[in-house]
Amino acid sequence: AQKVTQAQTEISVVEKEDVTLDCVYETRDTTYYLFWYKQPPSGELVFLIRRNSFDEQNEISGRYSWNFQKSTSSFNFTITASQVVDSAVYFCALSEAPGDNYGQNFVFGPGTRLSVLP
Amino acid sequence: DVKVTQSSRYLVKRTGEKVFLECVQDMDHENMFWYRQDPGLGLRLIYFSYDVKMKEKGDIPEGYSVSREKKERFSLILESASTNQTSMYLCASSPWGEQYFGPGTRLTVT
Numbered sequence: 001a002q003k004v005t006q007a008q009t010e011i012s013v014v015e016k017e018d019v020t021l022d023c024v025y026e027t028r029d030t031t032y033y034l035f036w037y038k039q040p041p042s043g044e045l046v047f048l049i050r051r052n053s054f055d056e057q058n059e060i061s062g063r064y065s066w067n068f069q070k071s072t073s074s075f076n077f078t079i080t081a082s083q084v085v086d087s088a089v090y091f092c093a094l095s096e097a098p099g100d101n102y103g104q105n106f107v108f109g110p111g112t113r114l115s116v117l118p
Numbered sequence: 119d120v121k122v123t124q125s126s127r128y129l130v131k132r133t134g135e136k137v138f139l140e141c142v143q144d145m146d147h148e149n150m151f152w153y154r155q156d157p158g159l160g161l162r163l164i165y166f167s168y169d170v171k172m173k174e175k176g177d178i179p180e181g182y183s184v185s186r187e188k189k190e191r192f193s194l195i196l197e198s199a200s201t202n203q204t205s206m207y208l209c210a211s212s213p214w215g216e217q218y219f220g221p222g223t224r225l226t227v228t
Contacts, residue, residue, distance in 0.1 A: 035216055043206060045219040091161070095215075106151075106217065108161045 002027045004094050004109035012115045013082050021077040021112045023092030029053075031097040034068065034075045039089040039111070051075065082116045089113045120145045122220035124209050130226045137196040139223050141209030149212040150192035152176075152184065154205040155222075161208065167192055199227045 003026040013019045025034065036048040049059060051068050059066045063080045079086055095106040125140035143150065151166040153176075163176030165184040173184050181203060185193045192211075196203055204227045210217040 033215060037219075043222040043224070045208065045210075047216050047218060050216045106163075110160045 002029075002032075002094055002096070002105060002107045004092050004107050006090075006092055006109040006112050008112045009110075010113045010115070012117060014117050015084060016081050018078060018080050019082050019114065019116075021079075021090050021092075021114065023075045023077065023109060025073050025075065025092070025094045027094060027096070029096050033095045033097070035093040035095070036066065036075075036077050037091040037093065037108075039091065041088070045091065048077075079114075082114075084116050084118055087114060087116045120147075120211070120218040122209060122211050122218050124207075124220040124223050126223050127221060128224050128226075130228065131196075131199050132228055133200060135196075135199050135227075137199050137225070137227075139194040139196075139207055139209075139225070141192045141194070141211075141220055142190055143192075143211035143218070144190065145211065145213075145218070146189065147211040147213050147218075148189075149214070149217075150186065151210040151212070151217060152182075152192065152194045153208045153210065154178070155208055156205050164194065199225075201227050203227050 005024045032053045034051045037045045038048055039045045056068050065078045067076045089111045091111045092109040121144045123142050131137050149168050152164040153161045155161050162178050164178055164182050165173055165176050167173045167186040170189050183195045207223045209220040
């Protein structure tokens with residue numbers, strides 16, 4: 001069965017600090033996708049990134065970067081120079097390749113609540 | 119940009135009422151989902167649909183039903199609302215891959 005673990009329940013940092021959110025996943029599939037979502041206080045989940053299992057290149061988008069390591073089954077998310085607007089709950093998610101039971105096999109982690117203090 | 123809309127941001131209903139939550143997406147996605155989100159329990163899948171008139175139960179379908187008569191619209195129905203269905207309801211749509219979420223409906227059943 002698939003599983004996503006986000007061991008950090010809550011993190012607080014001061015503005016401009018760097019912060020890394022951890023995500024560890026379990027799957028028996030060789031083809032899968034990993035995702036990060038942001039849920040600000042307004043409640044809407046915002047899609048941030050998708051990686052597939054064949055692409056271990058790190059990704060950078062502005063202040064956001066993602067480190068995917070298959071060897072440790074991790075897909076960590078780093079925010080550089082954090083800002084108050086980064087305060088949100090962040091979810092890591094995993095899905096199998098498209099096919100049967102796709103909907104059942106989209107698994108979210110429990111989320112990490114990030115508070116960035118001014 | 120993908121747009122997923124939900125009929126209400128906030129809804130208050132009485133126990134025993136039949137409740138309809140509507141979700142519409144504008145990107146011709148095959149897949150649509152309904153989740154509920156509760157503190158400490160994360161996101162839990164209620165139902166999903168992979169095509170018009172096709173549906174599959176998720177992890178917690180009891181007390182709910184769904185309807186997908188048109189590709190862009192996926193409705194969640196609470197046949198007889200109960201207080202334990204007070205929750206945040208999130209709709210999502212997806213091609214195969216990432217899911218795109220609506221703003222959510224916070225339902226209170228009194």
